[in-house]
Amino acid sequence: MSGGVLIAEDELIVAIDIETIVEEAGFSVADTCETVTATLAAIERALPACAVLDVRLLDGEVYPAADALSAAGVPLIFHSGHADEANLRERYPQAQVCPKPSSPSTLRAALARAME
Incomplete structure (x- = not known):
C-alpha cells in the first residue's frame, strides 16, 4: 500500500477540495x-x-475500481451525489458513504476512521 489516499472524482473543483481536506487532515x-x-x-x-x-466518473461508474479496492481490503469512502446509498451499503458493507455535498469535517472524520 502507498499510504496515501486515492481520489476518484471527475469534477476538478471538487477533486481539489478533497485533496485539500485530505492534506489538512494530515494524510497524503x-x-x-x-x-x-x-x-x-x-x-x-x-x-x-x-x-x-465518486460513483459517476467521466468514463462510467466506479464499481470496477471499488471492487478491486474492496477485494484488496482498502477502506472505501463513497462521496457522491448520484449514489444509491442502500445499494452501496449492501455491496460494500464496510464502506462509508458521505453524500455530496458533505462538509469538510464530515470527510475528515470519515478519513480518520478509514485510516485507523
Whole structure:
C-alpha cells in the first residue's frame, strides 16, 4: 500500500477540495483520477491506504475500481451525489458513504476512521 489516499472524482473543483481536506487532515494524496480507467491504473501501480470515490466518473461508474479496492481490503469512502446509498451499503458493507455535498469535517472524520 502507498499510504496515501486515492481520489476518484471527475469534477476538478471538487477533486481539489478533497485533496485539500485530505492534506489538512494530515494524510497524503496517492493519486487523483477522473476516470475508471485511470483509477484502475493507479490501483495497479500501488494500493492506497484508503480511497474516496465518486460513483459517476467521466468514463462510467466506479464499481470496477471499488471492487478491486474492496477485494484488496482498502477502506472505501463513497462521496457522491448520484449514489444509491442502500445499494452501496449492501455491496460494500464496510464502506462509508458521505453524500455530496458533505462538509469538510464530515470527510475528515470519515478519513480518520478509514485510516485507523
